[in-house]
């Protein structure tokens with residue numbers, strides 16, 4: 001491993017997690033070091049965290065974390081002098097870094113020198129220059145004025161026959177806000193530029209200074225639809241830095257909830273895709289199945305979105321024998337209903353016509369952007385953090401995690417990946433129920449140690465969710481970074497829409513089923 | 522809380538009593554038929570999904586004469602989720618302005634009702650009522666679909682709202 | 697096409713009767729927070745843990761305290777009931793909480809010092 005970045009690193013750093021290797025590099029060697037990791041280790045950029053350590057080390061810290069071999073992470077860290085708040089951009093060599101670096105520019109005021117597209121990302125045009133919310137000296141209680149700055153958000157295309165179609169942020173359906181600028185020639189989309197971060201709520205800043213238990217409530221509300229996965233990622237990060245081992249039953253129950261979350265999401269997504277192609281019967285059956293799982297969630301966990309199932313050290317909602325019985329009976333019923341639903345959906349020619357070859361995402365693009373989850377797997381990229389970075393109770397299951405990979409890369413492939421994953425999920429739920437260990441469902445976390453950092457991952461219905469946590473000396477949260485599955489996948493949507501018709505955009509968008517809320521935070 | 526609002530919060534140009542009468546009158550007029558525009562002002566998606574669920578076969582709000590429409594220009598009510606983020610405030614106001622008056626505003630979920638877990642953030646307004654005049658609050662995180670139905674029918678005066686919650690005094694011994 | 701009809705007929709009506717037929721939330725559901733007056737000691741553990749600052753406990757200089765819950769902010773997480781040392785809080789099954797005025801969503805309990813009985 002060290003061979004690959006020979007000559008670039010300034011030395012290996014002390015480990016903070018058993019499955020992570022860390023190297024310090026000088027800022028000017030950072031881009032080449034990152035490229036070497038990607039090329040020689042076939043690694044994927046999974047996370048980049050900026051931190052303001054001016055109070056302790058007098059510097060800003062940037063950490064680029066790559067998923068390398070099975071279950072292993074490699075992090076390159078560099079310190080940046082506040083006197084010269086800039087660093088050489090990694091993006092020209094490793095395109096997957098593009099949004100991370102734009103975000104660090106906005107949130108920390110560190111300039112990514114040489115970034116091919118240095119526009120703002122999180123802040124919109126009326127945010128004042130020189131104000132960076134994740135710097136420690138930013139006072140969140142002071143009002144941030146709205147300023148009149150020249151709009152810089154969109155490139156414009158000129159030429160005969162070009163029509164620019166602005167859509168959003170408020171849409172016609174019940175969906176989240178985002179703005180899309182289509183440049184179309186006739187019906188064909190030539191270019192798509194999204195402007196997102198409308199629902200930016202400042203969750204990472206809000207977490208600072210709160211207790212780990214309070215931040216768990218925030219973590220669960222980063223995204224309503226992947227609430228359990230965010231809760232698991234966050235809890236695992238805190239458990240890792242505190243050296244807490246959760247009891248086997250807690251790990252298994254987490255798996256159970258994670259799979260229930262996948263189940264209701266995938267069922268709902270298939271229904272929504274039916275709605276996107278105006279197949280009303282399918283939309284209705286999909287909604288009905290999703291509702292059945294959400295009602296099950298409410299009966300077992302007290303909340304239809306599985307809010308509040310996790311706690312640091314285990315699970316808060318340990319299902320009773322009758323809950324387990326309920327889960328078994330409901331999922332058996334859903335299995336039968338689902339088979340007839342998917343058969344109905346996929347035997348309708350009008351549906352298939354709209355799905356096949358629509359929204360093609362090439363494998364090379366998916367890889368270059370570091371895409372994860374269903375979107376990546378449907379484009380031939382074999383990633384699934386349930387297998388690659390074992391967490392919760394997945395390693396203890398009697399079966400290996402079935403990873404569904406297809407090569408077509410279109411909406412149809414994403415539908416098939418979801419439908420096969422539903423079958424796999426139902427099998428895994430069965431397996432957890434059959435092998436659920438007895439014993440406590442949580443251990444007391446005690447006092448969470450201060451001054452430590454860790455990150456952890458879990459596989460949500462949309463892909464890998466990574467949460468990074470650093471604690472302050474008093475055990476409260478000093479830095480919290482959420483990198484949801486939607487973060488690397490959004491640019492993939494923008495990349496795969498051009499070449500399609502404008503009316504196909506909704507169904508392409510639904511086939512990725514990305515979340516604005518967990519992207520924007 | 523710390524977002525400087527573009528303008529003063531929108532209020533109805535009336536006294537409280539008048540506003541209450543007006544709102545009751547709107548409700549009476551709309552009683553049997555209500556067109557809603559959903560406005561996501563920065564929710565986590567949870568509240569949105571529950572509103573979407575109302576349109577599905579299980580809750581089917583159309584049976585109650587309620588439907589969700591594509592444009593605020595066709596709407597009698599804005600169903601607002603999220604605490605109004607800085608980046609959405611302009612759009613939220615524009616949506617409100619586009620709705621024909623008189624119209625109702627309903628805040629859905631803890632974020633919209635009072636900021637929820639996001640209170641104190643540098644980029645949210647801490648609740649819809651800091652930006653738009655709210656007629657009905659539906660608490661929950663998210664409110665379950667039944668609670669949404671209840672809230673919508675309260676807004677239409679077809680069910681009773683919760684009124685003046687407990688104001689209790691208990692005597693305890695001197696320490 | 698025929699298949700779709702057959703399936704629809706087999707499925708039958710799935711629509712709920714709410715609000716004409718009441719549908720209570722399942723027992724596990726976490727609804728409105730209830731305070732058991734006899735058990736509250738004014739400890740304020742609930743106010744300290746609440747992630748959304750929905751609860752406040754204010755002690756008066758002449759003894760006694762006021763416990764206030766704002767349902768507009770509560771996210772029904774249950775941290776308060778877990779934190780209360782005397783078990784004075786529980787999450788009920790109530791979910792029909794819609795109100796027209798913010799004041800209607802405030803629960804205020806004043807514990808007045810000087811009494812003898814609770």
Ligand code: SF4
Nearest residue numbers: 564565567630631632
């Ligand atoms: S109230 Fe809860 S569910 Fe609704 S948007 Fe806010 S955090 Fe999400």
Ligand code: SF4
Nearest residue numbers: 746770771773774776
């Ligand atoms: S349930 Fe949660 S949000 Fe509600 S009062 Fe208790 S601690 Fe606060």
